[in-house]
Amino acid sequence: MIIIWEIRSDSIPTIKINIGEYCSIFNEENTIEEEYLQILNSYFQSRGSNKDEITVFDIENDEIISSKRYQSFLITHAQIDQEHQLSATGIMSKKLMRDLKNNIETDGYLNSINILFEDLLNSINTKSLPLKIKRLDYKQFIKQISFEYDYSMDYSKLIVRLNQILPFLVDEMNEQSNNKTLLIYLYPESGLSTKEQMLFSKMLKEIDATVIVQTESPYFLGENIESLNYLKSNKQMISNEFIDFLYWNAPINFEREKLEDAFVKFFNKYCRMLEINPVISNYKIADIVVFEFIDFYVCLEFLKHCNHEFILDVNLINLPKVQVDYVQKFL
Structure with a gap:
């Protein structure tokens, strides 16, 4: 049976989405799929959730899905490339920060560096000047880090950057969400050749998280009836009812x-x-x-x-x- 989420709201038409560990929503002309995915992404947020305006209902289990069931992350290729800037609010920066704090040798290294800073300052400072060194901490250390692209390793290619950085981002998402990650990926085929789409699709389908992709490429579609979505004029066209119709109305068995x-x-x-x-x-x-x-x-x-x-x-x-x-x- 297909697991179905029904998104209910007074402000938008009710929509049904088939959900699997990996599922796809094929882009259709008359439906704004991005709007529903944005709503779904907002619902599964620890802060700023729209849970007072939206209900996500599990039809098969006849229950409302709590907004705490998942922690949602909505990303695109452009957002992954922005992670290379290592901004303070970026997922990659938080991943590096977590790794630093979990390394038992980090504090020792920072303390040794700060002692050397003090010694260096003392060696050039006259005691009449009230100079003080800014101690190096976790945040200051990350500010000193930047990506240095090695173009001989084809890092200029989008597929290489995606394959290298996405696993780190998903690892941090799972840490933040306590392994309740819902990854919503918009148009993962963008900027990729046919072969690259096949490679990236395989990677997304092996991610240790629940993944929803919106796509116009057949390479990113789900591989079974439970993981396919086709929304036409805000109505789910791939459903249990349609499969039942095919079965019971077939001209031959x-x-x-x-x-x-x-x-x-x-x-x-x-x-x-x-x-x-x-x-x-x-x-x-x-x-x-x-x-x-x-x-x-x-x-x-x-x-x-x-x-x-x-x-x-x-x-x-x-x-x-x-x-x-x-x-x-x-x-």
Whole structure:
């Protein structure tokens, strides 16, 4: 069964989101997915939560999800690059600060350095001047640190920076949240080549946290029915009800599991074609090419379910009568 969060508010339409350990929301023209993700991100904050205006309801377990269930972090590539500046409020700076405090030798090093500072000042200062050294502490030490890019190691490439710094950020997120991290990542495919998207997608799907990505790339989509989201006009189109409809209304007997697998395969391959009035064919190159009847079935029913227009160009010769009868309803 699909785990569903229902986001309720008086100020926005109620929306349902399928949630897995890793899940994707495919960007759709008529829905502002970013707004819902911003609301969700604000809800799961330790401070400044919008919990008085928003309710997140777990439909399957019939319970309200506490705003303390997760600690949410909403990030983009640009925000990860900003972490290289090591600002005082940045996640990376907090990670370095935590590591310093957890190192039992840190205080000893700082004390030795401060003694050397005092000795150096005394060696150049006349006692008539009231000079005093600023002692080096954790914060002052971090201010002395900066990233020095080694371009011979391809650090200028975005994918290299992402792969190197994101694990450190997630580690700090898990420390701050007591392993209750909800990572919301907007458009992780931005600025990445096809191969780089595949590599970064694999990395995101292996992160030790709950991850929601908003994407227009098939490489970042979820890999099962529970982790896919397609919101059209503020309505969830991938649902238990839709899968039930496919199962109970199939013209021939299909196993539910095979229907789910066929739908995931179809959606992940052709999601970018849904809104362009696609040509569907079983005998020539087209926007959507399907051969097996189960693929025809989930394709046509989902497009109809979403009220998407399409053009059907099929060869019905040698098809069984039940299949011909079904396909002809759409011609």
